[in-house]
Amino acid sequence: MKKKWWYAGAVLLTASLLTACGNDEDKGAAESSKSSKDSNLADEQILNLVEIAELPTGDTALATDTVSFTVFNQINEGLYRLDEDSQPIPALASQEVQVSDDGLEYNFKLQEDAKWSNGDPVTAQDFVYAWQRVVDPDTAAPYSYLFDGIKNAAAIMEGEADKDTLGVEAVGDNEFKVTMEKPVPYFISLMAFPTFFPQNQEFVEQQDSKYGTSAETMIFNGPFTFSEWDGTNLNWSYEKNDDYWDAENVILDKINVQVIKETSTALNLYDSGQLDRVNLTGEFAKQFQANDDYVIETEARSSYLQFNQEKNGEKTPLANESLRKAIATSYNQELLADEILANGSQVLGGLVPAELAANLNSQNDFREESGDYLSYDKEAALENWEKAKTELGVDSVELELLGDDDESNKKISAYMKDQIETTLPGLKITVKNVPFKVRLELQTKQNYDFALGGWGADFADPVNFIDLLTTESPYNRSSYSNAEFDKLVEMSKGENATDVDARWTNLLDAEKILLDEAGVAPLFQRAAATLQKPHVKGIYNHQVGAKYTYKNAYIEAHE
Secondary structure, eight states: OOOOOOOHHHHHHHHHHHGGGTHHHHHHHHHHHHHHHHTTBOSOOEEEEEESSOOOOSOTTTOOSHHHHHHHHHHOOOSEEEOTTSOEEESSBOTTOEEOTTSOEEEEEBOTTOBOTTSOBOOHHHHHHHHHHHHOTTTOOTTGGGGBTBTTHHHHHTTSSOGGGSSEEEOSTTEEEEEBSSOOTTHHHHTTSGGGSOOOHHHHHHHGGGTTSSGGGOOOOSSEEEESOOSSOSEEEEEEOTTSTTGGGOOOSEEEEEEOOOHHHHHHHHHTTSOSEEEEOHHHHHHTTTSTTEEEEEEEEEEEEEEOOEETTEEOGGGSHHHHHHHHTSSOHHHIIIIIIOSSOEEOOSSSOTTSOBOTTTOOBHHHHHOOOSOOOHHHHHHHHHHHHHHHTOSOEEEEEEEESSHHHHHHHHHHHHHHHHHSTTEEEEEEEEOHHHHHHHHHTTOOSEEEEEEEOSSSSTHHHHGGGSTTOTTOTTOOOOHHHHHHHHHHHTTTTTOHHHHHHHHHHHHHHHHHTTSEEEEEEEEEEEEEOTTEEOOEEOSSSSSEEOTTOEEBOOO
16 A cells, blocks of 8 residues: 655644654664564574666765665664654654754754764764765755755855855764754654765865775764765665664675676566665566566656756757657656656656645645646647747757666657657657666756656655756756746745745646656656565565665575
8 A cells, every 4th residue: 555645844843742752662662572573583684675777976965866765775774764654753853852842943963973984973063064064065065955945045055155154063982953934844754865965075175086986985973884886887785884873684795786786687686686676667566466576666757858958058849848859748648657767656647646745734745736737639739730840930840859878768768759759640659778877977967858857755754856956956958937936935934934835836837837848858757666586585676765775674584
């Protein structure tokens, strides 16, 4: 059954009210659970996993991708981490966390025995340094916008204030104080997100530009340490961190990870016992549906086409709204989800995925209330195509579709090319599939025509997706811009931040503007079909934030 993600204000309430009395119970439950497992544990606690893309960076301030966040969630830790139900629970924060009645002041008490892998204690100053580094414009941290709402964060990011004025303070070694300039309903949820993790200032500055470029230039404070990654290779390992403050509740000794982009290769390794888990795509997903190891994981992740409207300072053909609408309605989403992917992915009618968040008052799911946009419609697509050619003064258009070079994205790219060219005669599509890291670089530089894009929820709120396309967003890599859209998003985060219904309406109206103009074109809401060995237990799959937690995983005894 899919889990429903309620409006993020509810997350704030439950986190702030319940965590104060929950830590001892959680620890006791964990110890009891571990004790019950001990008698049935395999002698060798080694997990073998696969990734479909390379690791772009080892710096939490610079990461933007699923692979990096999964890595950071194992080797580092913040004030909170996500539990089995993807709810934030204290990690480096102790049970004494306090939030002021007006939501403008947070006091976190830290675990006193938390250490870095070099032996240094983890202190409140490590959070102060990390957060100041993220909002510093010189760092160019893509996720710095998530710090908006903390006192002076916006002014610092705009170059109008010094980073030292950020509303964070180390009150001794083990108390971290945050002062807000406006309430942020989902603030507690962000504390489990890797961009908010601490950093060891001495180590980071000692490494200088090499920091995070290899396992040797990284430092750890989480359940595992990290090794065997040189910055470019396609494998790495996690090893149990005996100095981790909660090491007694970590059972795995080692996790080996390989980047494998071809499903058939991964399946061969799975069948021979060299992998414990593998993702399935297309025909493979259909083939193994009756297998006892088969599992569908739903995701709060949207996949969509990104249309680049400006390249090298010049408008592109995709700055034309009619052309964007023609492409956006030219392909059969149902066929894409059910036949090409065949892994549980669903048709997506907008940017915000289904079952991410619901209005706290009405309990209406955002996707259901917002409705469907840009559905497959050959007649409308042809009408807009003819209109676009007239407006552009051309008889034909050539565009390049950018996508990753893994097996799934190659199939999607080929499908999109065929659908678009068949529906819109005269529109020529060239496919360019490149490594994940290269695709990110090309999009960041806006050196592309249109691309297979996607976004996974960092926290359970629609603004997490809608905010991506504001004019000044670092993730608006397409030059989409609409003043009314920007205003609505700003209202949802400002004057209406604590007005549940008004804020909800702002976000609904903003998504409507974006999709009515085909600022993006929905493809599907992603799910993952996997095979996982039955002796592998305790892997947490998260709908929001970092995709996986391996801290609680273990291997049962088996033949």
